[in-house]
Amino acid sequence: MTEMPYTPTPEEQDALRRIRDRLGPKGWVDDPETLAPWLIDSRNVYEGRCLGMAKPATTQEVSDILAIAYEAGIQIVPQGGNTSRVGGATPDPSGRQLLINLGRMNAVRDIDAANYTMTVEAGCILKDLQDKAESADRLFPLSLGAEGSCQIGGNLASNAGGINVLRYGNARDLVLGLEAVLPDGRVWNGLRRLRKDNTGYDLKQLFLGSEGTLCIITAAVLKLFPLPKERAAALVALSDLDAAVTLLEQARTASADALMSFELMPGFALDWAERHVEGAKQPFDTTYDWTVLLEIGGTRADGSAGQALEGLLERAYEDGHIVDAVLPQSEEQRSQIWFLREAIVDAQVRExxxxxxxxxxxxxxxxxxxxxxxxxxxxxxxxxxxxxxxxxxxxxxxxxxxxxxxxxxxxxxxxxxxxxxxxxxxxxxxxxxxxxxxxxxxxxREEMLRCKSDVELETMRALKNLFDPKGLMNPGKTIPAARAETK
Incomplete structure (x- = not known):
């Protein structure tokens, strides 16, 4: 039996009308065909329905939407590029929730190269921010598989990681300032470019990683870094699994902690990639049990990063920690081994x-x-x-x-x-x-009951109730019900 679509209450209908009028035709979507891809998560596990999708273009529009929705008691699901791997940006099946997609808020407001910062809006595509930073001879190091479609607001709301966390940290480590809209529409402007600001609680850290349950992040001041002038990479075959930790320790020391990435892959995954993904090629003649792709970044284009890597691998081979290695001799070859790393993800899907x-x-x-x-x-x-x-x-x-x-x-x-x-x-x-x-x-969400203490969960619920007393922001996500209320 097909469930009937939800009919909004008169109060909700009035609120939706006001939101549509505020945003105009470019800022509102209710066509089922256009909505469809935004109602299912990136792993095709969760699918929901919604009252419509609001697409604000400014922080003020986000504020106005939330103020109207708060008054009418309409639940909100913030959404960026819809690349969540845990269903964090998918509405529930009730049809009672309003999607707010930040894709139109995609301006880079400022690049301060001398201060090594970039002020950006939440809807900016991650890859575009990497390119903008590079054009200013700077590096924004957040890098992950979905970077061509994920948005920075979602990255910050989920505290994304990626391949460069080893050297630069998670998303929350890359933020100096934040702008956020609270559930009732109030705007907190914390877009400070300061590396030292010891004036009370660090509110941005409450919102980073909160997965849209406390606020909607609308802009951020991001940290930039010197752009590496040289990248030296290698794909190595380990003697055994324990050698991965030993090689990592030696690589950090040999590179003066300039090691950017250290990616472990089972050898058979390279075979699967070659079998299933066009353009992926297993570089070894033998399938080894374990391989590592590591990369060192250098601030000078003088070959020093490559020399450090070669010296590291020579010692590791002599010590018996690695048994084979492939060192790219060009940027194209370096890109090929990184393509192989990404291809193992798609290869498993094909299996x-x-x-x-x-x-x-x-x-x-x-x-x-x-x-x-x-x-x-x-x-x-x-x-x-x-x-x-x-x-x-x-x-x-x-x-x-x-x-x-x-x-x-x-x-x-x-x-x-x-x-x-x-x-x-x-x-x-x-x-x-x-x-x-x-x-x-x-x-x-329910696994949080097993991995978090009562004190942690009670504190999280208290913060949720403080910022969102009506429970309208991304309801049902991240925080499980109290233990006594679960079956």
Whole structure:
């Protein structure tokens, strides 16, 4: 039986009319065909409905929308590029929620090269910001797979990570100032370009990573860095899994901590990439158990980064930590091995159904985590194919699982929750986290009951109630109901 569409109350209808009038035709979408791609998450797990999509072009328009919606009690779902991996930007199926998409707020308001800052609006595409910074001879280091479509507001709201966290930190580490609109429409202008401001609570850190549950981020002052003049990369085959931690330690020392990325990949993932992804080529003649893609950035174009990398690999080979290596001799070859790193994500999709995890543990315990998680899931499901890869430099492993070759995808999906719980158990037992860079959203909300103490959850709920007493901002996301209220 098909569920009937939700009919807004007269008060809600009046509020929606006022919002449409305020935004004009460019700022309002209610056509079902146009809305459809924005109502399903990037992994096609969650799908909802909405009252419509508001597309404000200014902070004042965001403020006006929220003030009207707050008065009428309309729930809000903020949305950027809709690249959330945890259902954090998807409306629920009720049809009672209003989407607010920030894509029209895409101006770079200021680049202060001397201060190494860039002031940007929330709807800016991440790749465009990287390019803008480079045009000013600066680096904005946030870099991740969805950078061609994700928006900086969503990156900040979810505290995104990516491949350069090792050297530059997560999204929250890259922000000096913030502008945000509170649920009742009030605007907090904290767009300060200061590196030192010791005047009370750091409010921006409450909003960064809050996944749209406390406010809508509309602009930010981002940190910039010197643009590397040289990038020296290598794809190396490890002697064993433990060698990854040893090589990481040696690489940080040898490069004077100029190591930008350190990506672990199982050797068979390179084979899968070559098999399934056009343009991906496995560079080794042998399939090794474990490989690492590492990159050192240099501030001078004098070959020093390349020399440091070559010296590091020579010593690592002599010490028995690596058994093979490929060093690109051109920018094109460097791009090819980075393409291979991105291709392993798509390759797993082509192999069938997956169960994905975004966990972190202390860097020194990454090998223990992978071994223990592998043993745990294989015991649960013989034939399952663990597919761990990720940012060893910051302890973040995307511990993915592919279905056994003799199991139907639908059958595999029925084990998703049990497998995820078991993997999370292993991460937590090693002082780890169930979410390293993707956030909580819908998919991990109930797991928060297992990984957060009562004090933490009560404090989070108190903050939510303080900023959003009506519970209108991205309801049902991130924060689980109190334990006594759960079944």
């Amino acid at each position: 069938g159904a997956q169960v994905k995890h975004d966990v972190s543990v202390p860097v020194s315990r990454v090998p223990d985590f992978i071994r223990q998680a592998n043993a745990a899931v294989i015991e649960m499901m013989p034939g399952i194919r663990p597919y761990p890869f990720g940012h060893v430099g910051d302890g973040n492993i995307h511990y993915n699982l592919s279905q056994p070759v003799d199991m139907a995808a639908a059958d595999f999906a029925t084990h998703r929750e049990a497998l995820q719980r078991r993997v999370h158990d292993v991460a937590l037992s090693l002082d780890g986290s169930i979410s390293a860079e993707h956030g909580i959203g819908l998919s991990k």
